[in-house]
Amino acid sequence: MNNPQLNKEGKLTHLLSIEGLSASILREILDTAESFVGVAEREVKKVPLLRGKTVCNLFFENSTRTRTTFEIAAKRLSADVITLNVGTSSQSKGETILDTVDNLIAMHADMFVVRHSQSGAAHFIARHVQENIHVINAGDGRHAHPTQGLLDVFTIRHYKPEMHNLRVAVVGDLLHSRVARSEIHALTTLGVPEVRVIAPKTLLPEHVEKLGVRVFHDMAEGLKDVDVVMMLRLQNERMNGALLPSAQEYFKCYGLTQEKLALARPDAIVMHPGPMNRGVEIDSAVADGNQSVILPQVTYGIAIRMAVMSILAGN
Amino acid sequence: MNNPQLNKEGKLTHLLSIEGLSASILREILDTAESFVGVAEREVKKVPLLRGKTVCNLFFENSTRTRTTFEIAAKRLSADVITLNVGTSSQSKGETILDTVDNLIAMHADMFVVRHSQSGAAHFIARHVQENIHVINAGDGRHAHPTQGLLDVFTIRHYKPEMHNLRVAVVGDLLHSRVARSEIHALTTLGVPEVRVIAPKTLLPEHVEKLGVRVFHDMAEGLKDVDVVMMLRLQNERMNGALLPSAQEYFKCYGLTQEKLALARPDAIVMHPGPMNRGVEIDSAVADGNQSVILPQVTYGIAIRMAVMSILAGN
């Protein structure tokens, strides 16, 4: 089967999910992002790579945070950015998604950043568009959110460049995470020898061990000697169901405290995709502590998005 | 009576409605738009004609689609664009429309793109502003939406340059269409000898024949040998009233199918202002077929808006 993310020359033309990206394409994105980290530190944080291009933020569900990161990335590349909150737009007049997309292409949009509550929406649009139009998945249902996955991998490689020597623990709600699965895949592809998942059974997908991870239900065991602790966000709405007893209970068992973190390697880094529930999945002392790289993740997220946009536009 | 769209030198200073525009001004707009079609096909889709100018999108009713087209056009001309959804703004604090406008002028806004649910709102603002401020009507009530009319005329001239030889059919809900009346006027002004309207009696304005059109109630008769078929959007809300029996019934009588289109000339083009109700006023096979110029209409819409903005700013 064709990989819908690659063009005929095998180059990246859409970014839909991390699955299906070879180690060499992953490294190309990470290396390109490295060069954009410096741009944000300049006096004039702008490069003309996408000047005169039109980037469409096509948001079928609201996400100020994600929209902002892509808008900043596109503007630093000098693109014109058009944001459409499609929930409140022509969709309500009965127009199909593809008609909306075709209209924007007719206006010479060059790139679509797509956010949708349903899995596969970005794939659906990518399959439809012409060769010179590029689609970036900015989150679809529980399925994929590849720029988040890439920025996490970038952050790990940045602080721990010897990836073939790492022990990474992913902690928390893997069942509902948009990104955990992709990241595990990316880490494995880039040679990380040991990925652990730590969670109660109710927050693990079935057959999670098939992803090539070691499964732990106990933080004390799972965190022992790891180099990287990736916390996942616990969605509050899960609390109401039968999945979890209470936020307090969860924090006691799976919340990351200084005490639990002490079980990891002394130079271990702590990550979180944000927004954080302080006192639920992570203690403030850890979130703001000197092992935390949570804010650098945000910084590298802009560099990753600039890298993806400039690679797609160039291919 | 003075034409409120022209300045003392007889040049276009506002675009309020197609009525009142001479053939020579219409041709100036269409010819200028022709030169902007190329801009959108360049690598860098930007010209500096409105650099340092402030264009205000003043939307008293929401229309993502229209807002987007003007925003793209203004940005490609290098203007700064400020969007105000005035429904949710100072209006609710009791400020009058003219106070809102005066405030924006005091901030040195150069141009207003006005969308309002009431007929005459753009005229009202245009009458009020100083000489160097320009107003574009982006749709007011059922009255006028002149850039839509102009892009339709541009599209017809583009595909059928011999306008004095054409037969054009306008099909559907003329009663509620913002644009049909203006277009009929523009086509007549530009020398089109025969314009037909095809619709059930309940969707025709009174005395429609005074516009100089031939009236048909039957598609088979009306479409015979026409060069251009302009479908109008059927607003779903009309279905609930007594005006129409049902969407299925409407499609059967007035929906454009391949079969009905075959009655027109073999090289006839099919137009629709969007958003389309596929399966109501138009069949997907026609909408996506090789006689459809529905997406080129959208493309030319950007060129028309760039042309109008640059002509107004230059006069």
Next chain:
Amino acid sequence: MNNPQLNKEGKLTHLLSIEGLSASILREILDTAESFVGVAEREVKKVPLLRGKTVCNLFFENSTRTRTTFEIAAKRLSADVITLNVGTSSQSKGETILDTVDNLIAMHADMFVVRHSQSGAAHFIARHVQENIHVINAGDGRHAHPTQGLLDVFTIRHYKPEMHNLRVAVVGDLLHSRVARSEIHALTTLGVPEVRVIAPKTLLPEHVEKLGVRVFHDMAEGLKDVDVVMMLRLQNERMNGALLPSAQEYFKCYGLTQEKLALARPDAIVMHPGPMNRGVEIDSAVADGNQSVILPQVTYGIAIRMAVMSILAGN
């Protein structure tokens, strides 16, 4: 106690309130604004002073009017502007204000324009951020709205440069005004010898006379021989409470009419922060009359905001 608005060199690094600004810093802002008045009158209303900088409009409460003025000012300085209506954003996902701010700083935001319904929100953010990040208070509760105060002072100095000779009357709802108190302070600091307040007792804060003003409850007495009449907006919601009898009654006693204005000096100027309630606190004949400088206030508001942004970015 440290002044949170100044950096170690004593230069302005945040604009939080007019209180605490020395006469020399006030004059620096006003003089810088003077130089930006000309920019808005050029063909190309743009200077590259903030090119490549990212200005974040962080609006915890909606205010289209204020948001627009800052957006226009930032764009004329060539900044990239990101607007976040935080009420509808991550806040609702349980993230703290400071986490939201830290995230934007991690994305290399350079400046925050903060609007919040609670007093002290901008101060709170300013205390938190690093040295090279600047915060502008765009209105917090009833407390402060310093750019409004500054533009008023700018306007007075512009029309009445001999400030040590002036009589200024502030009329209306001082109890709920964000700006009246700051302006009185600024005028006094800049040497205005006599500031009067005119209002019913129910709309005056306690101990108002401690601000160094003369208190009047009668327009005829208070307006006598003043050079400047600063009307305040009457918030409609106050009408419903016990504070005021009715809009008609208020207009009769405290609404500014031509008749009452005649008691002031013949060359007195009339100011209002907008949006106006015509027929409540001000009569249309006065608002649109030749002593009104209400629209120039708006114009100078852009210059003041450009001045503040460029001074902060330069320090």
